[in-house]
Amino acid sequence: MQDITISLVQTALVWEDKAANLRQLSDKIAAVPAAAQIVVLPEMFSTGFSMKPGLLAEPMDGPTVTWMKETAGRHRKILTGSIIAEDKGRYYNRMIWMLPNGVFYYYDKRHLFGYAGEDKHYSAGDKRLIVQVNGWKICLQVCYDLRFPVWARQKPDDPAGWYDMLIYVANWPQRRSHAWKTLLQARAIENQCYVAGLNRVGDDGNGVYHSGDSSVVGPLGNVLWEQADEEVIYTHTFRYEELEQIRAQFPFLRDADKFVLL
Numbered sequence: 001m002q003d004i005t006i007s008l009v010q011t012a013l014v015w016e017d018k019a020a021n022l023r024q025l026s027d028k029i030a031a032v033p034a035a036a037q038i039v040v041l042p043e044m045f046s047t048g049f050s051m052k053p054g055l056l057a058e059p060m061d062g063p064t065v066t067w068m069k070e071t072a073g074r075h076r077k078i079l080t081g082s083i084i085a086e087d088k089g090r091y092y093n094r095m096i097w098m099l100p101n102g103v104f105y106y107y108d109k110r111h112l113f114g115y116a117g118e119d120k121h122y123s124a125g126d127k128r129l130i131v132q133v134n135g136w137k138i139c140l141q142v143c144y145d146l147r148f149p150v151w152a153r154q155k156p157d158d159p160a161g162w163y164d165m166l167i168y169v170a171n172w173p174q175r176r177s178h179a180w181k182t183l184l185q186a187r188a189i190e191n192q193c194y195v196a197g198l199n200r201v202g203d204d205g206n207g208v209y210h211s212g213d214s215s216v217v218g219p220l221g222n223v224l225w226e227q228a229d230e231e232v233i234y235t236h237t238f239r240y241e242e243l244e245q246i247r248a249q250f251p252f253l254r255d256a257d258k259f260v261l262l
Contacts, residue, residue: 012202041081053091174211
């Protein structure tokens with residue numbers, strides 16, 4: 001297994017202004033270190049966490065996905081983050097995994113945030129997505145998914161359900177930041193994997209403040225990096241050898257309960 005290097009772009013977002021967000025993100029991505037293979041953007045990075053999909057949703061050949069293709073190709077990096085997508089008459093909070101060659105995969109957020117009415121405007125996904133980079137298997141999830149451990153749970157008896165890293169992208173409010181930070185560590189500990197949680201900063205159009213608190217967590221739950229309140233691009237290289245050593249020393253996953261997701 002090779003190491004992988006990931007850049008997390010913790011940024012403020014311009015409320016419901018796609019052009020402004022894509023301009024500022026283009027500048028930020030241009031500043032990402034050359035060594036980074038993956039660039040992670042927040043949940044709904046082109047709009048903020050809006051409940052206006054009828055106004056803001058795009059098809060998969062729309063301007064934001066086109067921008068992702070062009071940007072990933074220009075910088076020769078994988079680009080990921082979620083957008084408001086329209087597909088066959090339904091709206092989704094869709095996390096795109098865009099490869100430099102223009103091929104992409106996507107994950108539709110499974111757990112919709114009913115407290116903010118997300119479930120009234122969007123359709124829920126029903127399939128996990130695990131992608132591969134340099135031999136690593138990475139499970140992609142979005143914001144509120146973090147509160148539901150079964151959805152993220154490793155399945156050691158099923159090779160298709162096994163992974164090495166979780167990536168969460170979010171618009172998680174500061175008022176519940178304790179839960180965000182605690183659950184990122186919990187997901188890392190219970191799944192013996194690395195976790196990268198990327199959140200936005202700043203106020204949204206509803207006056208809700210986001211403190212970021214983006215984090216990288218090791219497979220023992222140790223916080224390797226965390227940043228609150230400020231815009232930042234943080235780049236981290238993940239060592240597969242370290243993950244292997246921890247799993248060999250503490251083979252907890254072999255004792256896990258077997259289960260089936262219906």
